[in-house]
Structures are given as C-alpha cells and as structure tokens.
Amino acid sequence: MNRREFIVNGAAMSAITAMGVPLFTSCAHSDSAGKPPLKKNLAAVTGGGGYFESNFGIDEDLVRKVLRAATSLGGDFADIYFQHKVSDHVGFEDGQVNRAYAQVDLGAGIRVLKGEQTGYAFTEELTPPALIKAAQTAASIASAAPVKPVDTFHSVKIPRLYADKAVWIDVPASDKIALAKKIGDKMLSLNPAVIKASTWFGDSDEAVLIANTEGVWVEDIRPMTILYANCAAQKDGRIESNGFSRSARRGMEMYSDALVDEIATQAVERTMLLFDATVPPAGEMPVVLAPATSGILLHEAMGHGFEADFNRKEISIFSTMMNKKIAEDFVTIVDTALEPEARGAVNVDDEGCPGQHTTLVENGKLVSYLHDRISARFYNVKQTGNGRRESFRSIPMPRMRVTTMENGPHSPEEIIRSVKKGLYAVDFANGEVAIGAGDYSFYVKTGYLIEDGKLTAPVKDVNLIGNGPDSLRKITMVGNDKAIDWGTWTCGKDGQSVPVGLGLPTVKVSSITVGGVNS
Amino acid sequence: MTVKTEISIAQMAQMILDGAKKRGIKDVKVVASQSRNVSTVFRKGIVDKVQESTRRDVSVHLYENGRYSASTSNDFRPEAMDRFLDSAVTLTRAMEKDPYRELTDPSLYKGRKEMDLKLYDKAVAVFSPQQRNDLAKEAEAAAMIAAGDLAISAEASMETQTASAVQLHSNGFEGRESGTQAWLFAEISLKDEGDRRPSGWEVLGSRFAADIINPSAIGRQAVDRALLKLKSKKIETQKCPMIVENRAVSRLLGGLLSATSGRSLQQKRSFLETFEGKQIASPAFSVIDNPFIESGFGSRLFDSEGIAAKEMPIIENGVFKNFFIDTYYGKKLGRRPTTGGSSNLLISPGTKSLSELVADVSNGILVRGFIGGNSNSTTGDFSLGVYGTRIENGQLTDAVSELNISGNHKDIWQKLSQVGSDPWKYSATLAPSLLFDEIQFSGN
Numbered sequence: 001m002n003r004r005e006f007i008v009n010g011a012a013m014s015a016i017t018a019m020g021v022p023l024f025t026s027c028a029h030s031d032s033a034g035k036p037p038l039k040k041n042l043a044a045v046t047g048g049g050g051y052f053e054s055n056f057g058i059d060e061d062l063v064r065k066v067l068r069a070a071t072s073l074g075g076d077f078a079d080i081y082f083q084h085k086v087s088d089h090v091g092f093e094d095g096q097v098n099r100a101y102a103q104v105d106l107g108a109g110i111r112v113l114k115g116e117q118t119g120y121a122f123t124e125e126l127t128p129p130a131l132i133k134a135a136q137t138a139a140s141i142a143s144a145a146p147v148k149p150v151d152t153f154h155s156v157k158i159p160r161l162y163a164d165k166a167v168w169i170d171v172p173a174s175d176k177i178a179l180a181k182k183i184g185d186k187m188l189s190l191n192p193a194v195i196k197a198s199t200w201f202g203d204s205d206e207a208v209l210i211a212n213t214e215g216v217w218v219e220d221i222r223p224m225t226i227l228y229a230n231c232a233a234q235k236d237g238r239i240e241s242n243g244f245s246r247s248a249r250r251g252m253e254m255y256s257d258a259l260v261d262e263i264a265t266q267a268v269e270r271t272m273l274l275f276d277a278t279v280p281p282a283g284e285m286p287v288v289l290a291p292a293t294s295g296i297l298l299h300e301a302m303g304h305g306f307e308a309d310f311n312r313k314e315i316s317i318f319s320t321m322m323n324k325k326i327a328e329d330f331v332t333i334v335d336t337a338l339e340p341e342a343r344g345a346v347n348v349d350d351e352g353c354p355g356q357h358t359t360l361v362e363n364g365k366l367v368s369y370l371h372d373r374i375s376a377r378f379y380n381v382k383q384t385g386n387g388r389r390e391s392f393r394s395i396p397m398p399r400m401r402v403t404t405m406e407n408g409p410h411s412p413e414e415i416i417r418s419v420k421k422g423l424y425a426v427d428f429a430n431g432e433v434a435i436g437a438g439d440y441s442f443y444v445k446t447g448y449l450i451e452d453g454k455l456t457a458p459v460k461d462v463n464l465i466g467n468g469p470d471s472l473r474k475i476t477m478v479g480n481d482k483a484i485d486w487g488t489w490t491c492g493k494d495g496q497s498v499p500v501g502l503g504l505p506t507v508k509v510s511s512i513t514v515g516g517v518n519s
Numbered sequence: 520m521t522v523k524t525e526i527s528i529a530q531m532a533q534m535i536l537d538g539a540k541k542r543g544i545k546d547v548k549v550v551a552s553q554s555r556n557v558s559t560v561f562r563k564g565i566v567d568k569v570q571e572s573t574r575r576d577v578s579v580h581l582y583e584n585g586r587y588s589a590s591t592s593n594d595f596r597p598e599a600m601d602r603f604l605d606s607a608v609t610l611t612r613a614m615e616k617d618p619y620r621e622l623t624d625p626s627l628y629k630g631r632k633e634m635d636l637k638l639y640d641k642a643v644a645v646f647s648p649q650q651r652n653d654l655a656k657e658a659e660a661a662a663m664i665a666a667g668d669l670a671i672s673a674e675a676s677m678e679t680q681t682a683s684a685v686q687l688h689s690n691g692f693e694g695r696e697s698g699t700q701a702w703l704f705a706e707i708s709l710k711d712e713g714d715r716r717p718s719g720w721e722v723l724g725s726r727f728a729a730d731i732i733n734p735s736a737i738g739r740q741a742v743d744r745a746l747l748k749l750k751s752k753k754i755e756t757q758k759c760p761m762i763v764e765n766r767a768v769s770r771l772l773g774g775l776l777s778a779t780s781g782r783s784l785q786q787k788r789s790f791l792e793t794f795e796g797k798q799i800a801s802p803a804f805s806v807i808d809n810p811f812i813e814s815g816f817g818s819r820l821f822d823s824e825g826i827a828a829k830e831m832p833i834i835e836n837g838v839f840k841n842f843f844i845d846t847y848y849g850k851k852l853g854r855r856p857t858t859g860g861s862s863n864l865l866i867s868p869g870t871k872s873l874s875e876l877v878a879d880v881s882n883g884i885l886v887r888g889f890i891g892g893n894s895n896s897t898t899g900d901f902s903l904g905v906y907g908t909r910i911e912n913g914q915l916t917d918a919v920s921e922l923n924i925s926g927n928h929k930d931i932w933q934k935l936s937q938v939g940s941d942p943w944k945y946s947a948t949l950a951p952s953l954l955f956d957e958i959q960f961s962g963n
Contacts, residue, residue: 515923
C-alpha cells in the first residue's frame with residue numbers, strides 16, 4: 001500500500017491520519033483488555049528458559065523445531081519473535097475518571113529470509129502445531145534444499161536501559177485513576193479560563209523473545225507509560241485548546257508531584273498562549289528551532305531518508321550521498337537506543353541485535369545509514385540495531401530510536417540575535433516526508449516571530465516545508481544546549497507504528513518555507 | 520497443554536457475554552472478530568515479501584451503574600479467558616460512576632435494513648498465491664518498462680483480506696458482518712534533476728476479485744503519476760485558485776470532519792459548534808454519510824453501537840446539518856444519538872471533469888497531494904504541505920512542490936466554487952476534485 005512516513009506527537013492535537021490510500025477500513029482491532037500475568041523479577045537475558053518458557057512452555061527444543069520448519073524449503077535464515085503485551089489506559093473527562101481500556105496481545109511472528117526476500121507469517125496461538133504451521137507458511141518464500149540451523153542457542157549481551165521486570169502488573173487501577181484525576185483537577189484549578197480538561201493515562205508491560213537460526217536467543221522486558229493532558233479555555237468569546245504529554249519506559253515512580261504539576265501547568269500555559277498568538281506571514285524565512293522538541297526536523301528531513309531499506313532500493317534522496325559532506329562541520333547527527341528509559345530506547349532491537357549508538361552524520365559527513373539485518377548484509381556492514389517492528393504481526397525494518405543532534409559552537413542567544421526577521425519554532429504536532437523527492441514538512445503548534453534579533457509576537461498552527469538535503473546544507477548555526485524531548489512521539493512507516501524519541505540543540509536553518517497568511 | 524477445539528467467533532462472543540453476566544454484570548457488549556490477510560510484494564521481478572496474517576480477538580464492554588471499561592484479548596486459552604473476564608470486571612468496578620454511561624438504547628436498534636450490501640466475495644477468500652503473484656509481477660514489470668531509462672525501482676503489491684465480526688449486546692442486539700477486499704498497488708521511483716527521485720503510485724481496490732484486472736495499466740499509471748512530479752519547482756508565495764485532485768481531497772476534508780464528532784462538540788473543541796443549520800460552505804458543497812452504497816468500503820447495516828444505519832446529511836448545499844453523536848456524548852449533550860462515526864462519505868459530484876475544471880482556471884495550482892500539516896479542530900486553522908501542477912491560462916504546466924497552504928476551515932469551504940464529476944473510488948470517502956477560489960500558497 002501507499003508508503004507514508006510520518007510522526008505524530010500525541011498531545012498537541014488529534015492528528016489527521018487519513019491515508020492517501022485507505023487500508024482495510026473494516027479492521028476493528030482497537031485499544032483495550034484484561035490483566036494477566038506478567039511475572040515479576042524476570043531475568044532479561046537468559047539462554048533458554050525465561051519468561052516465555054515459564055508462562056507459555058516455549059523451550060529451546062520447540063523453538064529449534066519451529067526454526068527447522070522455517071528453513072525446510074531452503075531459506076538462508078529464519079527468526080521467531082514472541083511477544084506478550086498487556087496494556088491499560090484510563091481517561092479523565094468532565095471531572096471524573098470514567099473510562100478504562102485494557103488489552104492483552106499475544107503471539108509469535110516467524111520470518112524466513114532468502115537474500116533480500118522475506119517470507120512472513122504469525123500465529124496468535126503458541127501451541128507447537130500452530131507455530132510449526134506458521135513456520136511452514138513463512139518458509140514458502142524459498143524453494144531449495146533445507147538449510148540446517150544451529151543446534152544450540154547462545155544468550156546475547158544487551159544493555160539494561162530500563163527496569164528488567166514487569167513494572168505495571170502490581171499497580172492497582174486506583175493509583176492510575178488518582179493520577180489521571182490529579183492532573184485533570186490541577187488543569188481546571190490553574191486558570192478560571194479553563195473550561196474543559198482531559199487526561200489520558202496509559203501503561204504497558206511487554207515481554208519479547210527473539211531466537212534465530214544463527215543461535216541467538218534473547219529476551220527483553222519493556223515497560224512503557226504515556227500521559228496526555230489536554231484542555232480547552234475560553235476568553236472573550238474565543239476558545240483555544242492545546243496539550244502536553246510525557247512518555248518513558250518507566251513505572252509509576254515517574255509521576256512525581258513535580259512532574260504532575262509540570263504536565264498540568266504546561267498544558268494550561270500552552271493553551272493560554274494561543275489567545276495571543278497569530279498565524280505568521282507566508283513565505284521563505286530563517287527559522288530558529290528551539291531545543292528538544294525541534295528534533296522533529298532530524299526525524300523528517302533526514303532520519304527517514306537515512307533508513308537503509310530506502311537506500312538499498314535507491315529510492316531515498318540520500319542514497320548516493322554516503323561518505324559525502326552533506327552539512328557544515330559542526331553538524332553531527334546520531335540515532336541511539338542507549339538513552340536510559342527513553343520512549344525510543346531498546347535494550348535489543350526486534351531482530352535480536354543489541355541496543356547501540358549510531359552516528360549518522362559526523363562533522364557534516366554522512367557516515368552511516370540505519371540498518372536492519374537485510375540492509376546490513378546488502379551493504380556488508382554491521383547491523384546498527386535499528387530493526388524494529390510494531391508487533392509480532394509485522395516484518396521488522398529499519399526504524400529510528402532516539403534521534404538527536406550533538407551540541408555545536410553557538411549560544412542560543414547569539415543564534416536568535418543573528419536573525420533579523422524570522423520564526424522561532426517551539427512546539428510541534430506532527431511531520432511527514434516524501435523519501436525520494438526529499439520534501440518534508442512539520443507542523444508548528446506554537447512559536448514566536450523573531451524581529452531584529454528578538455522574540456516578539458507568539459504564532460500558532462503553521463506548517464513548515466523544506467527539502468531534506470537542502471535544509472541540512474542550510475543549518476548555519478548549532479547551539480550548545482542539546483536537550484532530549486520526552487513527549488509521546490510515535491513514528492509511522494509502511495503501516496507500522498513504533499515509539500521513538502528525538503532531541504536537538506537550538507538550530508538555525510537559514511531558509512524554510514513557512515505556511516502562513518499574508519494580509 | 521489442553522487440545523483446543525476450534526470454536527467460531529459467534530460461539531466465542533456468546534461465551535464471553537455469558538461469562539460477564541455470570542460475574543454479575545448486566546449490561547454487556549461483546550465484539551468478536553477474525554480476519555485473514557495475505558499480501559505479496561514484487562520487486563526486481565521476484566517476490567520481495569510474502570506475508571500471511573490470521574487474527575482473532577474479542578472485546579468486551581462492561582457497564583455497571585455508570586461504571587465502564589472495555590477490554591480486548593487475543594489469548595483464547597480457557598484459563599486466560601477466565602482471567603481476562605475477572606480483570607475486566609475488576610477494572611470496571613474501579614471506575615468512577617458516570618451517569619451518562621449506558622449501553623445503547625434498544626430503540627435505536629430498530630429499523631435495521633435488510634439488504635445485501637454486496638461486501639463479500641468468495642473468490643477473494645480463495646484467491647491463490649499464484650493469482651497474487653501474477654498480478655503483482657505484471658504490475659511491477661509494466662511499471663519498469665513504462666519508466667524506461669528513468670526507472671530506479673518499482674514495487675507492486677497484491678493483497679487480499681477476508682474479515683468477519685459478531686457483535687452481541689445483552690439488551691437484545693445481535694449483528695454479524697463479513698467482507699472481503701482485494702487491493703493491487705504499484706509504486707515507482709524515477710530519476711530526476713539533481714538528487715531528487717520522485718515516486719508515483721496507483722491503486723486498484725474492490726470487494727470483488729473479478730474487478731482486479733489489467734495490472735499492467737496500474738503499473739503504467741504509477742509511472743504517469745511519477746512523471747507528473749519531474750522537474751518540480753517551488754514557486755512564489757501567492758494567493759490563487761486551487762484545484763484539489765479527487766484522491767487528495769480526503770486529507771483536506773479530514774480537518775473539517777475532525778470538528779464533527781460529538782466528543783469535540785461536547786468537549787468544546789469544535790469550531791462547528793455555532794454552525795448548526797448555518798452556511799459553512801458554498802452552496803456547491805454537499806456531504807452525505809451513506810451506509811448503503813453497494814460494495815462500498817464503509818458500507819454497513821449497523822454501527823459499532825448497534826444503531827441501525829441510515830443516511831445522514833453532514834453538509835447540505837453548504838449548510839452544516841449533523842454531528843456524529845454516539846450514545847455517550849448524546850446523553851451528555853442531551854441529544855438523540857445519530858451515529859458515532861462515518862460510514863461512506865459521499866461528496867455530491869458536479870458535472871465537470873478534472874480537465875474541464877483546469878480549463879476554467881486562468882492561473883492557479885492543481886494540488887495532487889499533501890505532505891504533513893495539520894488542522895486545529897477547535898479554531899478551524901489549518902496549514903498543509905502540498906505538491907502538484909501549476910495551471911497557466913487553463914493549461915497544466917510545471918510541476919510544483921515544497922509549498923504550503925494555510926487558512927481556516929470556516930473560510931476555505933465558502934471559497935469552493937465547483938465540484939468535479941470524478942469521485943475517487945478507492946476509499947470510503949467518495950470525493951471528486953474540488954475547485955476553490957483564492958487560496959494562500961506560500962513558497963519563495
């Protein structure tokens with residue numbers, strides 16, 4: 001189906017997700033579910049045994065049989081990805097926490113590779129016959145003599161970036177309800193202009209097991225929480241709404257009193273700011289990107305274009321630029337799994353490759369793409385740990401983790417001072433890119449005009465559009481104030497959503513087209 | 520491990536309903552669904568990916584004295600299902616009492632039409648791997664040949680889906696649905712000036728296997744779409760007429776529709792709050808929610824709450840008529856529910872083809888697609904990235920890209936002057952091309 005590479009920040013507004021081509025509209029698998037047993041104190045790394053053995057009887061012997069079935073028709077390689085995920089959401093609206101949704105998702109995906117070709121099938125039933133049947137289906141990509149997989153599995157050394165056990169299983173619903181209510185009530189109390197407040201709290205415990213025909217056997221337990229706070233305020237007959245979100249691979253301890261206050265306060269302040277904001281003038285102008293959230297520039301303008309599947313197929317605008325100078329010396333861009341507890345952090349990717357740090361652009365030179373297994377073999381380089389997938393139902397592919405730019409030589413003050421007339425972009429809702437043409441855009445929820453080197457009038461609701469390689473060349477100043485954004489960013493590619501992170505120091509792009517309205 | 524005998528989703532739905540009642544919950548809604556989805560992607564003349572998905576899950580919505588929760592699981596082991604129901608009940612009873620939260624009023628189930636919407640084709644359900652391969656292979660090959668020296672890479676996919684669902688409510692609703700879909704899709708990337716490698720796509724979709732014909736044409740049309748993007752330029756900031764091509768309209772329309780939900784109305788996040796019965800668009804614009812279109816991608820006889828489907832005008836000759844209101848927000852708003860979500864949205868077509876619309880524009884821009892951007896449902900402000908083709912003296916000329924359009928939904932639909940005769944068929948939104956006067960484009 002139609003490819004669309006985009007990112008959405010959950011808090012800012014309901015993003016438009018209308019696809020150019022509708023997928024199957026009758027698919028009604030939605031949010032929701034029960035509270036089954038993620039056992040506590042699970043070992044994150046085990047050679048055989050572990051979470052799936054104790055809960056579902058998945059042992060080495062069974063996995064060996066399944067992988068043998070997967071390669072029975074001559075695939076070069078096969079892997080199996082078990083996943084058990086338990087998630088809960090509660091919502092506050094009109095003064096009450098009056099809705100809850102729970103979901104249990106369980107299954108295993110089996111992939112067989114033959115060169116660049118992929119065969120894939122999954123089962124939601126973890127019985128030996130169901131697993132073997134799925135393996136045989138995936139095997140059909142190949143047609144040759146069977147390849148014998150290794151007989152023994154070995155554990156993989158992986159970092160420990162978040163709690164190595166289920167952290168939400170023992171948190172009673174009443175604690176989650178109290179949290180959602182506290183933030184909602186706080187928003188309503190902060191300013192009499194606030195007429196509606198809603199919060200949306202979510203948590204999940206997830207266990208995955210990845211094993212492959214090369215003997216890799218690795219488990220990872222991945223916690224996650226999200227919190228969106230939104231409000232609507234009324235002033236002089238006008239209504240504005242905005243929100244704020246936080247997300248991390250953490251447990252209930254994340255929600256300190258200080259964070260609760262910050263979430264509510266930010267949601268209200270960002271909403272009140274809109275009453276004074278206007279839509280900026282239309283046209284090309286210098287844009288200064290505020291630290292942290294502006295990392296969306298990297299995600300859209302470069303990040304997707306650096307994903308190696310688009311490059312091995314030569315359909316990315318960056319596919320001829322490896323080892324070339326594509327930006328100023330002070331531009332260094334990285335994508336890392338190793339930011340502890342970040343939404344985009346992973347101890348191990350979904351192909352069993354340990355979490356790591358990948359430098360993409362070093363002092364202005366493109367030095368690496370983001371690789372999964374297929375592309376790493378295609379380019380004859382090491383995997384970078386970017387093989388990720390939405391769930392056991394999906395084929396892994398190169399995806400970003402936490403994408404940031406390293407500090408540069410300039411101070412934020414001198415960057416703003418250098419602009420006579422331009423835009424200072426603070427907060428973003430979503431973005432999208434056309435991989436081949438390189439055109440990307442991102443939607444500024446709030447910002448300020450820059451006039452004679454000073455921030456002046458607030459602005460809102462404006463889309464910026466540029467061309468990736470062109471904007472990279474036009475990064476003329478990079479600040480020394482790098483920060484990671486802890487918002488609820490979700491990246492969509494080829495119909496699969498994965499949690500990601502982003503960050504940036506203050507950056508100046510000498511010219512971007514600002515959507516706006518001229519009087 | 521116990522041997523599980525395969526049970527139907529209807530049996531599963533009934534078991535869950537009974538299980539919830541046994542646990543003391545009187546008002547229960549259950550939806551059990553299953554789908555099978557198989558796709559093949561061709562690239563470089565060989566299978567690039569073949570993917571097979573068979574999934575089942577069950578959702579249970581529990582209502583008890585205003586307390587409410589919904590839970591979903593795909594773990595059908597009997598012991599897991601017991602635990603699932605126990606925790607769903609516990610979760611429900613932990614919620615605050617909300618006097619507006621009730622199961623659908625049974626009077627809304629009445630009047631369900633009895634007709635065959637023609638949503639299911641057995642030939643799709645039994646589509647063979649060979650058929651999928653042949654169609655995808657031919658489309659990809661045709662694209663590569665048509666693109667000639669300009670070709671970089673093409674992909675074509677053929678995907679079939681069979682889905683069915685059973686919905687039961689404890690207060691007397693029972694509904695069953697099943698449908699099939701088949702989609703052939705082709706995309707190609709072409710060499711262009713500098714490093715640009717624009718891509719174009721084409722799609723053919725139907726609920727019937729027999730409609731998936733002439734794959735070569737889909738491949739060639741993908742190339743035609745990509746050719747329209749070659750040598751594209753950013754142009755100067757200007758206000759000028761805009762045509763939005765049929766396939767792109769739903770993205771623009773989405774911003775308007777985001778303000779039509781009962782939730783956005785009740786939560787004060789709808790710029791349409793004051794527009795009921797008033798002119799939001801020019802008289803040329805009518806949008807109807809029509810659930811009864813034969814073989815439509817959004818067709819249905821009842822909605823997710825069991826409410827009997829009916830036609831509903833959203834905008835009639837430019838006048839805003841109806842919000843999408845479900846049971847919950849209906850009670851909060853003191854209104855009778857309409858339906859919580861759209862089925863097929865039909866923009867009433869006009870009489871002119873796209874080329875006739877183009878001929879009516881002296882200088883303007885034909886928008887062929889959007890890149891990013893968003894819309895604020897509270898205020899109506901929108902700003903969207905666009906690409907397309909310039910119109911000069913009624914003729915299509917250069918490809919344009921890297922532009923934004925901005926405005927407010929309260930204004931832009933008033934500027935709609937003509938509606939095309941060419942509704943886009945491959946979506947639940949049947950939108951023809953639209954011509955607007957004086958839109959703000961930003962570029963150089």
